[in-house]
Amino acid sequence: MPELPEVEHTRGLLERTLKGQRLRSVWIAEDDIVIDDPSRFSTLQGRRVEGVHRHGKVAWVTLDEGPHLVFHLGMTGAWRVPGVEPLHLESTPEAIDRSWPPRFAKIVLEADDGARMAMTDPRRFGRLWVRDDPRREAPVTELGFDALNELPSAKALEKAFVRRRGAIKGLLLDQRFAAGIGNWIADEVLFHAGLDPRRAPASLTSDEVRALHRAWSKVLKTAVRADARKDLFPRDWLFHRRWGKVAGQTTVDGDAIEHLVVGGRTTAWVPARQR
Numbered sequence: 001m002p003e004l005p006e007v008e009h010t011r012g013l014l015e016r017t018l019k020g021q022r023l024r025s026v027w028i029a030e031d032d033i034v035i036d037d038p039s040r041f042s043t044l045q046g047r048r049v050e051g052v053h054r055h056g057k058v059a060w061v062t063l064d065e066g067p068h069l070v071f072h073l074g075m076t077g078a079w080r081v082p083g084v085e086p087l088h089l090e091s092t093p094e095a096i097d098r099s100w101p102p103r104f105a106k107i108v109l110e111a112d113d114g115a116r117m118a119m120t121d122p123r124r125f126g127r128l129w130v131r132d133d134p135r136r137e138a139p140v141t142e143l144g145f146d147a148l149n150e151l152p153s154a155k156a157l158e159k160a161f162v163r164r165r166g167a168i169k170g171l172l173l174d175q176r177f178a179a180g181i182g183n184w185i186a187d188e189v190l191f192h193a194g195l196d197p198r199r200a201p202a203s204l205t206s207d208e209v210r211a212l213h214r215a216w217s218k219v220l221k222t223a224v225r226a227d228a229r230k231d232l233f234p235r236d237w238l239f240h241r242r243w244g245k246v247a248g249q250t251t252v253d254g255d256a257i258e259h260l261v262v263g264g265r266t267t268a269w270v271p272a273r274q275r
Contacts, residue, residue, distance in 0.1 A: 002073040004057060004147055004180030005223035009087055010079050011059050012227070014117065015052040017081055018061070021111035022048045027101075033124050034106045040130040041107070044069055049111075053134070056143050056179020060134040067130045069107075072139065074125030077106075080118050087228055147180035148220045154206075154213035161201035161209065168204070168212075169197035170263030184239055185223070187268045189215045191238045196274045197262045242268035 002010070026045045028035055035041070047063035054060075060070040071077070078086055080102050097103045101118050107128055108118040119128065131137045145152065152160070164171050171177055172186040181189070190197050192215035195208060204212065226232035233239055236252045245266070249257040255272040 003182035005228035009228040018049040025110045027108040070129040077121040077126030143179035144177045158209040164201040
């Protein structure tokens with residue numbers, strides 16, 4: 001599933017391709033699951049792209065005049081540009097469809113300079129909206145702080161944890177608390193912080209919250225600097241060895257990786273390092 005780094009990669013791709021251009025044509029598929037209120041999408045045609053923004057896993061294309069295009073990639077959504085190699089995720093099929101428009105396209109944009117982009121979504125968990133003021137309307141207003149750009153201080157996190165129940169892994173995944181953290185990022189942060197994913201947030205000491213804060217910031221910033229390219233992630237990251245629940249998986253240091261379910265999600269962790 002695309003997480004914050006992948007959505008930030010997508011935001012940059014859209015901005016580099018479309019910023020300053022007018023949308024000459026806007027095509028949408030007949031899909032009332034992915035596409036909210038299809039009748040509004042015709043208003044995007046002829047508008048100039050001013051920029052592309054992101055909050056958590058939601059992003060939007062800001063136009064010179066509203067309304068604006070808002071999207072969420074869901075589990076398998078991705079934006080494609082002809083001739084540009086797609087970002088490879090764990091869910092990316094080995095045989096990538098290079099036809100145009102691509103299979104499972106939900107929206108296709110063409111700019112005055114001939115640039116073309118399409119959002120695909122084979123499993124239809126993504127969403128496309130048109131909003132007059134994206135920052136002040138759902139879905140953005142339903143989200144917590146942006147996990148990258150609005151991370152509170154360790155002291156503020158500690159105060160917030162006192163009021164929270166359940167497991168720390170579940171809280172990190174709660175988009176109403178912090179927008180943008182998904183399953184593998186939560187596991188990576190807790191691994192580097194040395195925290196058992198089942199711990200209650202209120203049980204963390206001040207030192208443990210500071211360790212979590214450092215790991216949270218480092219993991220997200222590193223993944224974004226790498227432009228979400230997994231081959232550029234540090235080799236000691238759990239990410240490279242966490243998938244598939246394969247028996248005998250270990251970290252680069254030889255510690256056993258185990259799997260359990262926390263908050264309804266498969267969780268990879270290292271008992272020898274996480275307390």
